[in-house]
Amino acid sequence: MRSLHCAALLTLLGVICLQSYVTGQNSKTPKECCFEFFLKPIPVASITSYEETRPDCPRAGVIFVTKKPARICAHPSFRWAKRAMDIVDRQALEGSA
CATH class of the missing domain: 1.20.5 (Single alpha-helices involved in coiled-coils or other helix-helix interfaces)
Known part of the structure; x- marks a missing residue:
């Protein structure tokens, strides 16, 4: 026994x-990586923030957080994604001033 x-x-x-x-x-x-990318532009008015995926992810990506809230992956080289990131950054700077 x-x-x-x-x-x-x-x-x-x-x-x-x-x-x-x-x-x-x-x-x-990494905690969160993008394996598929949303191809259609997201209206910037519905985006609250974004974060870029970590360097150790297999593919570079940007995760947009919307008001719904939803997390949507896009490729950072997409023209609409770059524009949306610039606008969100500008809004954050204006809000902190």
Whole structure:
């Protein structure tokens, strides 16, 4: 009976160690990346903010946050996305002044 308890304890410890290892490996991945891009322009009036994806994402992207709230990915080289980022930046500067 005692050996059964020891075996169960060792198995549990092994699972916990494996879990912490896997979690540690996944902590290096970005929190949010864009894998598909919205192609149509988003009305700037509906955008509240944006954030660029982290450099370790497989593809560069910008995530627009709308009033709904929705998070929409766009490629940062899209002309409409660049324009929207410029306008949101300008609005933020004017609001902080």
